[in-house]
Amino acid sequence: MLAQSLADGILTGAIIALGAIGVSFGLQILKFANFAHSELLTWGAYLALVFVAFAGPGTPTAELSFGWQMMAAMLLAALLTGGLAWLVDLLIFRRLRRMGSHPMSLVFAAFGAALVMRHVVVLIWGHGTHFYTRELQIAIEVLPGVRMLPDQIFILGLAIVIVVALHLYLTYSRTGMAMRAMAESPSLARACGIEVENVIRWTWILSGGLAAMAGVFLGLTPQLHPEMGFSLLLALFAASILGGTGSLAGAVIGGLLVGLAENLSVFLIGSGYKTAMPFLVLLLVLFFRPQGLFGEKS
Amino acid sequence: MIGIFSYLVFFACIVLILGVMTLGLNLQWGYTGLFNAGVVGFYAIGAYAHAILVTAPRPDLIGNFGLPWIVGIAGAMAASALAAWIIGLATIRLRGDYLAIATFGIATTIQLVTLNWDSLTGGAQGLPAIPRPLSTWFGSPLGFNLFYLGLLIAIVGLVYWALERILRSPWGRVLKAIREDETAAIALGKSAQSFRLQAFVLGSTLMGLAGALYVSFIGFVSPFDFLPILTFQIWAMLIVGGSGNNKGALLGALTIWGIWAASGVLIAKLVPPAYAAQGGAVQVILIGLLLVASLLFRPRGLIGEVPVVSRHADD
Amino acid sequence: MKKWIALSAALVAAVALAPSDAAAQANCPVKIGGVLPLTGSMGPITKKIAESAQLAVEHINAGGGVKGCPVQFILRDDQGQPTVGVDAAKYLVEVERVQAFTGTISSGVTGPIISSITAPSKVVQISCCSTATPFTLDGRSQGYFFRTLPTSKTQAVATASEMARRGLKRTAIIYVNTDFGQDMTRFVKLALPKLGGDIVAEVPYTDNQPSYRAEVTKALAEKPESLLLIGFPKDAVTIVREWLSLGGTQKIALNNSMRVKDFVDGVGGRFLNESFGMDNAQVQGPTVDAFNKAFEEKYKYDSKGPGVHTQYDAMMAIALAMNIAKDLTGPSIKDAVRQIHAAGGATVGTGPEEYKKALELIKAGKPIKYHGATGPIEFDVNGDVTGPALVWKIVNGEIVTDHVISIDQMQALFKRIDG
Known part of the structure; x- marks a missing residue:
């Protein structure tokens, strides 16, 4: 049972990690807590639904409950959600930045934007639930006492690939390096001739794309609804702060820890307190390391 | 006409209760720079402490002492102050966003405790039959609401006056100094940590007071009164009204709650009943747009901070 | 400041005045x-x-x-x-x-x-x-x-009696952690042992979570032979799918909320042929x-x-x-x-x-x-209605009525349970 919980925790954690990377970017590069980030997950999932409705989820291939069409839909949704994130920045956050607003203004603008984005989903797709595919898989025993769905194994693998790709991008590409420079010190980055607005645009597009993929993964297990992203918001923030903002590894480890804490807590203290668990772990970590696990002392 | 008056009295009571919370938050954020995202947790502690102290005993619950209203109010403030002190000791040194997520988590935990510890809190069923002060003296709901409004005006007036006095005192000036430049304040020999803790405790005590005032006005408390949305609403009130200004905090409470209530009325009037479900979504979209618009067009809030003690305070 | 107060007051008043x-x-x-x-x-x-x-x-x-x-x-x-x-x-x-x-x-x-x-x-x-x-x-x-x-009592007692009638043993309960779920669980716990069933696990869940694998895994740890799920359709779809894919039994008892097509289609009708549910009151007849x-x-x-x-x-x-x-x-x-x-x-x-x-x-x-x-519809002194209960089941993805537990039978059950 413990092994099963560990496996479940890692699965949940992988999805949280993908979303938490965007939150972490927001905190470190854009310098504010973007409460609208969870809505990008929702939008990504629903945009993929549009393509799936058009092309179908594809015939189940091998052990999976969906075909290549689903992956194509995910990529398209990631592109569009990246664009949506940039659009929101253009309409709201860039204007606030140019006005020299206090970061708290951006936080509450994000909160307002989240309300709007979430309920536009309700207006377009309705309150009800949607499915990419109604296939129900039976879990296979991957290790003694550990059962996983083939879809979940695929998601886990893909999440790892995405994170590695992102790491390479941040380490070697020009924009990636500029983003890291921005995270370290915006004024220094500007002085070095980095085009700040350009970096910010790419940050939004990347965050949106990653959020969309996390959203599609969420939708695959098993359904979509307008509050799907919102219900994950706090886990995302807990993960990104737990790891220490600004480091990719931090967000990923933070996501995994949150996933594990939720799943294991059900055994240790009962499921009534499950949703508080990520925070209690967070408090414990912050008590000993106020800057987060991988954060640098300020 | 009497109906509208009666509604406005009720509306004003809610605004004042929310205003007490916003004042508490203003002390923490506006004057001290503490990002407390767990407002609703202290509100819950005050609410339940009051309910447990004043409600008549029930055999199936521990607590419920049937004590007088004023004891409940004092107990609520004491309980939230104590909780804030303990929580503050553990978290006050965290910076900005980190303190926010930590306090948020604590508020979530407090809400889950009210939901799961049913022998004390009644669990999801809530605690009904919380006595409303002197309610038997009044024949009509309007009579009681008017009385309660008077009481609230007195309490809010007292809190406002006390806060203004405190903030103009040397203690208040130290708070602002810490907010503006912690290193400099420390260099001047002020222990930043302990001043921040004091402000945190005092602000949270006001939130607890608001919780007690709310349940003794409504007469019922359940865990569903303490969902995170309320924390966001209080923050929106402070930011829209004008952080760092107590008048702004109160005005923000009026404005945001006014938008919330009025948009509901507007939607019910304009949207045909067949589209009620969509109307609900449109109302929330409207609230979101108004919030964003007010930040874009009044970035410092309706009334910004007034530089009283320091030329640098006006940031 | 005055201007803003006046403006807000005017806004509230204007809206308030409009209908009168x-x-x-x-x-x-x-x-x-x-x-x-x-x-x-x-x-x-x-x-x-x-x-x-x-x-x-x-x-x-x-x-x-x-x-x-x-x-x-x-x-x-x-x-x-x-x-x-x-x-x-x-x-x-x-x-x-x-x-x-x-x-x-x-x-x-x-x-x-x-x-x-x-x-x-x-x-x-x-x-x-x-x-x-x-x-x-x-x-x-x-x-x-x-x-x-x-009230929840009618439904809970009817559920317990139907579970006993079907000979379901070693039941795990997964319930939504609200007044409804807490109430239902309380009454089922009271009734089921007296009617011949037993409960091996009770797992509350908080609604609106993306996954319930932890709750399901915990309930499965006791190797239950049947499941009683009390909640609402959206989360229930997730729970039942996770329950089934982790190897849980298809003998699932459900509450009234799940008597909807969305739930059956969401899970997949072919997995629910051994499931049944309750509905309170007599939800049949010409009216x-x-x-x-x-x-x-x-x-x-x-x-x-x-x-x-x-x-x-x-x-x-x-x-x-x-x-x-x-x-x-x-x-x-x-x-x-x-x-x-x-x-x-x-x-x-x-x-x-x-x-x-x-x-x-x-x-x-x-x-x-x-x-x-x-x-x-007949209200009692408390303003509540009591009524017969209805047992429904799922046959090839369609929800059909199985049988009705009459008011008299319900009263007899209440007597047995309240002692």
Whole structure:
């Protein structure tokens, strides 16, 4: 049972990690807590639904409950959600930045934007639930006492690939390096001739794309609804702060820890307190390391 | 006409209760720079402490002492102050966003405790039959609401006056100094940590007071009164009204709650009943747009901070 | 500063003033207020409930309205937040001057509305869906609160008896951690052991989470031979899918909320052939069929879903009581609510024609017996209804009625359990 919980925790954690990377970017590069980030997950999932409705989820291939069409839909949704994130920045956050607003203004603008984005989903797709595919898989025993769905194994693998790709991008590409420079010190980055607005645009597009993929993964297990992203918001923030903002590894480890804490807590203290668990772990970590696990002392 | 008056009295009571919370938050954020995202947790502690102290005993619950209203109010403030002190000791040194997520988590935990510890809190069923002060003296709901409004005006007036006095005192000036430049304040020999803790405790005590005032006005408390949305609403009130200004905090409470209530009325009037479900979504979209618009067009809030003690305070 | 206060006050006043001119002049139309969580986590469930209320209003108006006046139904959204719901209810009662009130779903919103608004203002409130037991029992409502759904006890006891009848052993309970889930679990725990079953695990869950694998894994740890799931369709789909894919049994008992196509299709009908569920009250018979038909004709989808039938009955009960009451004041309407099911009355059912018939009987001073979308509606001293229970099952993806547990059988069960 413990092994099963560990496996479940890692699965949940992988999805949280993908979303938490965007939150972490927001905190470190854009310098504010973007409460609208969870809505990008929702939008990504629903945009993929549009393509799936058009092309179908594809015939189940091998052990999976969906075909290549689903992956194509995910990529398209990631592109569009990246664009949506940039659009929101253009309409709201860039204007606030140019006005020299206090970061708290951006936080509450994000909160307002989240309300709007979430309920536009309700207006377009309705309150009800949607499915990419109604296939129900039976879990296979991957290790003694550990059962996983083939879809979940695929998601886990893909999440790892995405994170590695992102790491390479941040380490070697020009924009990636500029983003890291921005995270370290915006004024220094500007002085070095980095085009700040350009970096910010790419940050939004990347965050949106990653959020969309996390959203599609969420939708695959098993359904979509307008509050799907919102219900994950706090886990995302807990993960990104737990790891220490600004480091990719931090967000990923933070996501995994949150996933594990939720799943294991059900055994240790009962499921009534499950949703508080990520925070209690967070408090414990912050008590000993106020800057987060991988954060640098300020 | 009497109906509208009666509604406005009720509306004003809610605004004042929310205003007490916003004042508490203003002390923490506006004057001290503490990002407390767990407002609703202290509100819950005050609410339940009051309910447990004043409600008549029930055999199936521990607590419920049937004590007088004023004891409940004092107990609520004491309980939230104590909780804030303990929580503050553990978290006050965290910076900005980190303190926010930590306090948020604590508020979530407090809400889950009210939901799961049913022998004390009644669990999801809530605690009904919380006595409303002197309610038997009044024949009509309007009579009681008017009385309660008077009481609230007195309490809010007292809190406002006390806060203004405190903030103009040397203690208040130290708070602002810490907010503006912690290193400099420390260099001047002020222990930043302990001043921040004091402000945190005092602000949270006001939130607890608001919780007690709310349940003794409504007469019922359940865990569903303490969902995170309320924390966001209080923050929106402070930011829209004008952080760092107590008048702004109160005005923000009026404005945001006014938008919330009025948009509901507007939607019910304009949207045909067949589209009620969509109307609900449109109302929330409207609230979101108004919030964003007010930040874009009044970035410092309706009334910004007034530089009283320091030329640098006006940031 | 002054400008802003004046502006905000003007805004509030303008909105508040707008309706009063029309309302003050005449008694028509008769206003009924409603508060329901149209948005928020209950939004998906509420849509059909609101539509059902709307259908009832159409039937009432087509059948002659209330005391010669058409009925105007004003529905507000509580967003699942008590403060918002209380504000909306206060507005309806004071500014719109509604003479009766329906709502709401979450007990956390219904409770404060009773204690701070409808009971002090003496306005009748009928809820379709709030199950928390203290409302009606502690006298707080002063008799002004009614609900058209049986208390959780009926459903819980019926569930336990059906599980025992099917010989289900070693049951794991997964329940939503709200007043409804806590109440149901409490009564099932009381009843099941006395009827021959046993419970090996009890796992509460918090709604609206992306995954419930941890809860499911915990319930599975005890190797249960059957599952009782108490919750709402959206989360239940996730839970049952995870339960089945992790190797859980297909012997699943469900509560009334899951008697919807969305749930069955969401899980996949072929996995549910051994599942069964409960519904409270007699959700069958000619008046029920008439309602279902009317609903499907209007909205083009079926009427199955939590609260849909009980909401219709809540509206009809209000309208009939208003017609019976000697005047449209709260106390008169309150006393009339119980007379919609008077001894020796002629049976009246659902739909505009039946409503018209009821009005004629009332005008002639004759008693009526209302049989609604959930069968006969008779409020007890607490303002609750009791009724027979219905067992349903899923056959090839379709929800069908298995059998009915009659009122007499229910009473016998209660006796066995209460000792």
